[in-house]
Amino acid sequence: MIKTIVGFIAGIALVAVIAVTSAQSLMFNITPSPYGVEETAARIQANIQSPEMAAHGWKLSGLRDPSRAVASAGSNVLPVLLVEACSTNYSGPLLKANANRIFSILMPCTITVFKNDDGKTYIGTMNSGLMGKLFGISDIMDQVAADQEAFLTFDPDKPAPPLIKIRPGGGGAGGTDVGGC
Amino acid sequence: MNTPRMKVRHALILIGCLLVTTSASAIVADAQPKADGAAITAQPGSATTTPVVTLANEKTTVAVSSEAYTKPKAKKPSTADHSKFSELDKDFKTGPEVTKACLECHTEAAKQVHNTKHWTWEYLNPVTKQKLGKKSIINNFCTAVTSNQTFCSACHVGYGWSDDSFDFTSEANVDCIACHDTTGSYKKIPGLSGHPNYEKMEWPPHSGKFREAVDLKKIAQNIGKTSRQTCGACHFYGGGGNAVKHGDLDSSLTNPKRYLDVHMESDGLNFTCGDCHVSDSHEVSGSRYAPTATDDEGALIRGKRNGRNPTTCVACHGNTPHPGNTTITAKLNAHTDKLACQTCHIPEFARGALATKMSWDWSTAGKLDEKGQRIIEKASNGRVSYDSKKGHFTYDRYVIPEYVWFNGNVKYTLFGEKVEGDKVNINTFLGSADDPDSRIWPVKVFRGKQPYDVGNETLAVFHTAGKDDSAFWGNYDWDKALEWGMREAGMKYSGEKKFVETEMSWPITHMVAPKEDAMRCEQCHTENGRLQAIDGIYMPGRNNTPLVDKIGFTLALLALLGVLIHGGIRYLMSKRG
Numbered sequence: 001m002i003k004t005i006v007g008f009i010a011g012i013a014l015v016a017v018i019a020v021t022s023a024q025s026l027m028f029n030i031t032p033s034p035y036g037v038e039e040t041a042a043r044i045q046a047n048i049q050s051p052e053m054a055a056h057g058w059k060l061s062g063l064r065d066p067s068r069a070v071a072s073a074g075s076n077v078l079p080v081l082l083v084e085a086c087s088t089n090y091s092g093p094l095l096k097a098n099a100n101r102i103f104s105i106l107m108p109c110t111i112t113v114f115k116n117d118d119g120k121t122y123i124g125t126m127n128s129g130l131m132g133k134l135f136g137i138s139d140i141m142d143q144v145a146a147d148q149e150a151f152l153t154f155d156p157d158k159p160a161p162p163l164i165k166i167r168p169g170g171g172g173a174g175g176t177d178v179g180g181c
Numbered sequence: 182m183n184t185p186r187m188k189v190r191h192a193l194i195l196i197g198c199l200l201v202t203t204s205a206s207a208i209v210a211d212a213q214p215k216a217d218g219a220a221i222t223a224q225p226g227s228a229t230t231t232p233v234v235t236l237a238n239e240k241t242t243v244a245v246s247s248e249a250y251t252k253p254k255a256k257k258p259s260t261a262d263h264s265k266f267s268e269l270d271k272d273f274k275t276g277p278e279v280t281k282a283c284l285e286c287h288t289e290a291a292k293q294v295h296n297t298k299h300w301t302w303e304y305l306n307p308v309t310k311q312k313l314g315k316k317s318i319i320n321n322f323c324t325a326v327t328s329n330q331t332f333c334s335a336c337h338v339g340y341g342w343s344d345d346s347f348d349f350t351s352e353a354n355v356d357c358i359a360c361h362d363t364t365g366s367y368k369k370i371p372g373l374s375g376h377p378n379y380e381k382m383e384w385p386p387h388s389g390k391f392r393e394a395v396d397l398k399k400i401a402q403n404i405g406k407t408s409r410q411t412c413g414a415c416h417f418y419g420g421g422g423n424a425v426k427h428g429d430l431d432s433s434l435t436n437p438k439r440y441l442d443v444h445m446e447s448d449g450l451n452f453t454c455g456d457c458h459v460s461d462s463h464e465v466s467g468s469r470y471a472p473t474a475t476d477d478e479g480a481l482i483r484g485k486r487n488g489r490n491p492t493t494c495v496a497c498h499g500n501t502p503h504p505g506n507t508t509i510t511a512k513l514n515a516h517t518d519k520l521a522c523q524t525c526h527i528p529e530f531a532r533g534a535l536a537t538k539m540s541w542d543w544s545t546a547g548k549l550d551e552k553g554q555r556i557i558e559k560a561s562n563g564r565v566s567y568d569s570k571k572g573h574f575t576y577d578r579y580v581i582p583e584y585v586w587f588n589g590n591v592k593y594t595l596f597g598e599k600v601e602g603d604k605v606n607i608n609t610f611l612g613s614a615d616d617p618d619s620r621i622w623p624v625k626v627f628r629g630k631q632p633y634d635v636g637n638e639t640l641a642v643f644h645t646a647g648k649d650d651s652a653f654w655g656n657y658d659w660d661k662a663l664e665w666g667m668r669e670a671g672m673k674y675s676g677e678k679k680f681v682e683t684e685m686s687w688p689i690t691h692m693v694a695p696k697e698d699a700m701r702c703e704q705c706h707t708e709n710g711r712l713q714a715i716d717g718i719y720m721p722g723r724n725n726t727p728l729v730d731k732i733g734f735t736l737a738l739l740a741l742l743g744v745l746i747h748g749g750i751r752y753l754m755s756k757r758g
Contacts, residue, residue, distance in 0.1 A: 036575075036576075036577055039560065071532075073440075074438065074440050075440050075698055076698040079579050115579060117704055117711070119581040159558060160561045162559065162563065
């Protein structure tokens with residue numbers, strides 16, 4: 001009996017250790033970018049605005065710079081830009097059912113572009129596919145994950161697009177450009 | 182098992198450990214070198230209190246915390262109101278006319294300026310014996326002053342330097358206003374040989390924007406001390422534009438916030454450049470041609486003339502700049518024998534609003550569009566990434582510096598010096614781990630690709646700007662531009678060029694971050710950390726010694742085994758009763 005209890009507790013502890021150590025890599029994807037922070041963000045924005053993604057309903061919702069906010073408070077952090085985008089093709093069905101309306105907390109879809117101490121630029125995305133599986137909304141989130149992958153596919157032959165400094169919210173609260181959600 | 186007796190034993194062991202730890206801290210702290218002859222006391226528990234210092238000799242060390250130094254914000258009036266001087270109540274037509282008026286009272290000023298690097302653009306390095314200065318060196322930005330004086334002299338403290346015939350002995354040619362204007366309206370336009378525009382003119386060319394003629398009378402009557410704006414008019418724009426050359430100097434320092442520079446913060450200490458770069462007879466201290474890489478002489482009383490460079494961090498903050506008597510501050514102070522202050526306190530450069538230029542590829546310059554027009558392309562951050570006149574550029578913000586050993590001497594590859602290979606170091610920072618005068622310094626390494634004269638085996642000088650038909654920016658003809666430039670530099674162009682990769686390093690010493698943003702231990706003391714490329718020293722966390730590691734692991738394993746065996750025996754013994 002004691003052996004069973006000890007084994008059960010050990011099993012729980014093992015699972016907890018695995019969950020804690022691998023939670024980040026499971027929940028988020030981090031990939032290096034060959035470009036600087038601004039150019040990476042600009043290329044992601046350009047991809048989001050491509051005709052293919054526009055056909056999926058995607059629109060830019062905003063661009064945030066948390067590092068600048070820290071600077072205004074008198075301190076320094078390495079550059080971070082948050083590219084926000086949303087698609088009514090996906091947000092609409094999600095927001096219809098009462099049980100799913102809580103997932104509006106995931107909107108807009110945010111892609112983070114940041115520089116690390118090694119001087120390199122990285123792109124961080126949420127693991128939308130896993131999120132979908134965990135919360136029973138994989139039919140939508142799988143499509144989001146596929147589109148997200150397209151956002152991060154860069155064509156080096158294309159010149160660097162300008163960074164679109166769209167205000168967070170995209171004028172969504174009654175503005176003409178509703179920023180996707 | 183856990184009897185009261187054992188609890189007491191555990192408590193005693195714990196107390197013992199604490200005693201050992203605190204004693205060790207005190208011993209380490211006491212072991213740190215203290216200032217010779219200086220007694221430093223501070224209010225307990227306050228890091229912001231001004232230390233009370235007793236000075237006994239020149240090597241006294243004082244730690245001045247930024248909070249301790251409060252500069253009065255209100256501008257104190259000068260003893261002279263220049264608007265009341267009849268000499269300045271004139272409608273000046275040219276800059277030299279203003280200078281003549283200045284010299285009526287400031288009789289020695291021009292003579293003093295004549296002896297400065299700001300005037301001569303020359304410097305003889307006493308150690309390397311190299312003749313340096315803007316007039317002599319070649320860089321990987323606009324490359325050389327030679328043959329381009331008409332444009333480059335927009336940042337010369339003089340009027341009229343357009344070619345070698347310029348009279349460097351003329352007092353009237355000294356430009357007093359460039360450094361002493363307080364109106365912010367004085368601008369020397371490239372292409373006017375160091376003069377401002379005396380008539381309304383379009384600037385930049387073909388931009389549709391116009392600059393009104395300079396109001397010399399107004400400026401002369403409002404003359405004053407130098408400011409971040411006057412120094413920055415050139416030093417923020419070095420290399421041909423804002424935030425191009427240095428990386429730690431750009432126009433965001435004109436009115437900086439705390440995060441950008443704790444000394445210059447306009448709502449805080451509000452330092453001007455001159456507060457650190459103290460001048461004497463118009464010679465401004467702290468030139469990068471004669472840098473001080475190591476200063477262990479302690480705090481320097483402001484105004485004291487003993488030949489020391491007053492711009493160093495130590496000159497104000499002393500040899501033990503981290504206040505307090507803890508293990509941590511003692512350890513930080515102990516780092517000063519290997520690290521320049523800048524290494525930790527300027528963790529990144531170009532932290533202002535602008536990205537700094539990081540590379541310049543001249544080899545792609547000269548491409549025109551199908552209509553034969555100049556091409557200008559912009560990067561995502563809005564800065565020019567390609568210009569037919571100049572080639573390709575890259576930029577970056579919050580740049581992680583590269584780090585080198587530096588003892589204050591820089592060896593340059595000078596014009597005319599034969600160089601081989603496809604990669605040239607335009608300058609090399611000298612120093613090593615074995616050199617007691619060396620410290621680890623942060624640098625901006627600017628990478629370029631620029632013309633090389635294959636026949637002469639030298640970096641090539643080319644004629645960049647001018648109204649003649651040989652200037653590259655006018656005709657995009659490399660051969661013509663090289664022929665002119667090399668001739669002006671005293672050599673004959675061989676007729677065969679190629680482009681070589683070049684590197685030039687710039688010490689990082691401005692944009693000092695708030696202390697809470699200083700580098701953290703783990704940024705260096707780790708594998709692949711900031712100081713990965715620094716050789717010659719053992720750094721815990723970065724380096725390992727296999728034998729020591731093996732011994733350590735073996736001891737740890739033996740200890741674990743001992744504990745297990747001991748525990749096992751006790752367990753068995755307890756089972757037996």
